[in-house]
Every structure is written in structure tokens, then in C-alpha cells.
Amino acid sequence: MNNLFFLLLLLAASIASPTAADGSANAYIYAGCSESRYAPGSPSQINVDSLLSSLVSASSSTPYSNLTSTAASASFPSFGLFQCRGDLQPSNCADCVRSAVSSISSLCPFAAGAAVQLDGCFLRYGNDSFVGEPDTSVLYKKCGAAGGGGYGTDQIGIRDAALSALTGGGGNGGAGGYRVGAAGYVQAVAQCVGDQSASECDDCVAAAVGQVRAACGYAVSGDAYLGKCYARFWYTGNGAYNDDADHHHDDPDHHHDDDGKLFSQLSGGGRTIDSHRFRISNFIISLFSF
Incomplete structure (x- = not known):
């Protein structure tokens, strides 16, 4: 399988200390989208939509779940998981996962694979079975x-x-x-x-x-x-x-990574990284491979 290039998005700069009551659970940290796309209305889209819906449903009763969807076709499976922060109440977890799914839908439309990290939860899906694999990139x-x-x-x-x-x-x-x-x-x-x-x-x-x-x-x-x-x-x-x-x-307008590289502020209030100045090779290689 060929490693593709991906867009890594850095959003909402202010990250408060991680307490369930401070209202920061839905604050954005980063999101990644595969360049590979599926066609609207295709079996892949049906499987992804079914998977994300099931993950949202599961988040109301558990802080972690991994699921596989073959709702439309077993030939195009979609794998996914979410993990909520350990101190979140079930209702906060469910709200965070809903927000993560909404973010993926708007940031990564029709992406074959995507991930989003919010302050209170992490969600990822793809068409490769990454569940259970260690990843320290x-x-x-x-x-x-x-x-x-x-x-x-x-x-x-x-x-x-x-x-x-x-x-x-x-x-x-x-x-x-x-x-x-x-x-x-x-x-x-x-x-x-x-x-x-x-x-x-x-x-x-x-x-x-x-x-x-x-x-x-x-x-x-x-x-x-x-x-x-x-x-x-x-x-x-x-x-x-x-x-x-x-x-x-x-400062809501300027952030630096560990090498002092400046993140750019988008007009819509989000953030993205200049891919020529930020090393995203580990993210590209390890997070999504198709």
C-alpha cells in the first residue's frame, strides 16, 4: 500500500486545564484528513456514516469503543474508535464525541480516513484495520x-x-x-x-x-x-x-511548535500548519496508510 500525504489541521488555540467542569472538553487540538476520498453515495460513504453514528451512540454508555461497519458492503469496511478523557461524565463524553464527528464531517468531507483530537476525546476512522496497533509517532x-x-x-x-x-x-x-x-x-x-x-x-x-x-x-x-x-x-x-x-x-493569534515554527491563523478562526515548515512525516506514515 502506498503512503499518501495528508492535511494536518491545528484548530482552536486555547486549551484549558483538563477538568470535566471547565467547559473545554470540545476545544479543538488537531485534526487529520486523508487525501484519499470516497464517492458521495458510495458503499464506503454508507459504511463511514453508519460507523460514526454507531460510535456516537456507544459514547453515551462507555468512554471507549472500537467498531467496524460493513452496513453497505463487506468489501469496503470502515474501522473506527473513540476514546474519551478519563474524568469525563458519560454525558460530557457523548457530547464530545458528537462534536468530534461534526468536526470530521466539516473538515474532512468524504475522506477515506480521518482523526480529530478534542480536549476531551479522540476519534479516528479509516478503511485499514489500525485498531490494536501501537503507535508512538x-x-x-x-x-x-x-x-x-x-x-x-x-x-x-x-x-x-x-x-x-x-x-x-x-x-x-x-x-x-x-x-x-x-x-x-x-x-x-x-x-x-x-x-x-x-x-x-x-x-x-x-x-x-x-x-x-x-x-x-x-x-x-x-x-x-x-x-x-x-x-x-x-x-x-x-x-x-x-x-x-x-x-x-x-495569545490566541500565535502559537509555536517545539521548533518555533509559527502556526497561521485562518480567517474562519481555525488553524492550519504550513506543511513545508512543519514535519508531518510521522503523522503521514503512521496515522493513515492506504
């Missing part, structure tokens, strides 16, 4: 502003302690391997997609934590989203940091 990294008030090795140690609580089976477990960590005035969370085994989840979270540590050394927050997991940390503002520098107060 980096899809998206983001660091907050540098800390104010005097950054020292003690702050690095506190951050690393919070992140360390996420690795090696740390945290409190939960839906999809949801893990939380805290040290001093630093909080951290991580989660795997529910199709990963315990050891695969450990490996993925360790890789995500490594990405955050390497990319966001002096930042007051950091996020790393890999193919089948993510890890995030943020300072609560109770330490030696300027609270205004925290990523909950990001």
Missing part, C-alpha cells in the same frame, strides 16, 4: 510560555516529579489508561487509547513524557500527542511563576 507538540519569577532547577525537579507519576503504570489508572500526577504546584495527566495493552500504554506514555521534557524545559506547560496516547503538564500558578504566562492564557 508524534502528531502534535505544544509548549507554553517560559516561566516568570525566576526559573530554577527546583522547578524542573517538581515538573519532572509530576511527569514521572504518569510513567510505569503510575497515576490512578482509569478509562483508557487515564493517569494523573502532581508535585507541588505542577499537575500532569496522560491517557492512552483503549485499544492499547498495559505495556503498550506504558511505552507510549513514557515516550510522550520524554517528548514534553525535551521540548518544554523552561515552559509553564506542555502537551505531547502521540498516535495512541498523550501527556500534558501545567503549573497552577501557586509557585514562582507568572500566572499570566500559563498556557491557559495563550
Whole structure:
């Protein structure tokens, strides 16, 4: 099968700390669409539509599900899954998955494969059976502003302690391997997609934590989203940091990835990446292959 090129979209810049009550569960983080398309009214479209509808229905009763649709034809199966954040209530999970499906429909019309990450849930579908496959490729990294008030090795140690609580089976477990960590005035969370085994989840979270540590050394927050997991940390503002520098107060017009490359603001309020300046090869190769 040939690897194709895909459009990676970065949307809605402000990502609040992950709590179910803060209203941020439907905030956009990224979306990816395959260049391969199916024809309107084709068996593939019927299978995809049936799959997405079934995933929405399942989200009202479970935080994770993977399904296969052959509603129109077994020759054109559609595979898909969703994973909600482990601290979401069922109603919030269902609302997030509905929002993810709506986003995919508008961002990736007739795409043979697509994925969207919202703050509270992840949804992906495709015509290849990716369910159960480990994937530690980096899809998206983001660091907050540098800390104010005097950054020292003690702050690095506190951050690393919070992140360390996420690795090696740390945290409190939960839906999809949801893990939380805290040290001093630093909080951290991580989660795997529910199709990963315990050891695969450990490996993925360790890789995500490594990405955050390497990319966001002096930042007051950091996020790393890999193919089948993510890890995030943020300072609560109770330490030696300027609270205004925290990523909950990001400049809505400018964001930089780990290499300082500028994301461009779209006229419609979304974000996209200049594909000539952002390395999306891992995303292209690992997320969708047809």
C-alpha cells in the first residue's frame, strides 16, 4: 500500500486545564484528513456514516469503543474508535464525541480516513484495520510560555516529579489508561487509547513524557500527542511563576511548535500548519496508510 500525504489541521488555540467542569472538553487540538476520498453515495460513504453514528451512540454508555461497519458492503469496511478523557461524565463524553464527528464531517468531507483530537476525546476512522496497533509517532507538540519569577532547577525537579507519576503504570489508572500526577504546584495527566495493552500504554506514555521534557524545559506547560496516547503538564500558578504566562492564557493569534515554527491563523478562526515548515512525516506514515 502506498503512503499518501495528508492535511494536518491545528484548530482552536486555547486549551484549558483538563477538568470535566471547565467547559473545554470540545476545544479543538488537531485534526487529520486523508487525501484519499470516497464517492458521495458510495458503499464506503454508507459504511463511514453508519460507523460514526454507531460510535456516537456507544459514547453515551462507555468512554471507549472500537467498531467496524460493513452496513453497505463487506468489501469496503470502515474501522473506527473513540476514546474519551478519563474524568469525563458519560454525558460530557457523548457530547464530545458528537462534536468530534461534526468536526470530521466539516473538515474532512468524504475522506477515506480521518482523526480529530478534542480536549476531551479522540476519534479516528479509516478503511485499514489500525485498531490494536501501537503507535508512538508524534502528531502534535505544544509548549507554553517560559516561566516568570525566576526559573530554577527546583522547578524542573517538581515538573519532572509530576511527569514521572504518569510513567510505569503510575497515576490512578482509569478509562483508557487515564493517569494523573502532581508535585507541588505542577499537575500532569496522560491517557492512552483503549485499544492499547498495559505495556503498550506504558511505552507510549513514557515516550510522550520524554517528548514534553525535551521540548518544554523552561515552559509553564506542555502537551505531547502521540498516535495512541498523550501527556500534558501545567503549573497552577501557586509557585514562582507568572500566572499570566500559563498556557491557559495563550495569545490566541500565535502559537509555536517545539521548533518555533509559527502556526497561521485562518480567517474562519481555525488553524492550519504550513506543511513545508512543519514535519508531518510521522503523522503521514503512521496515522493513515492506504
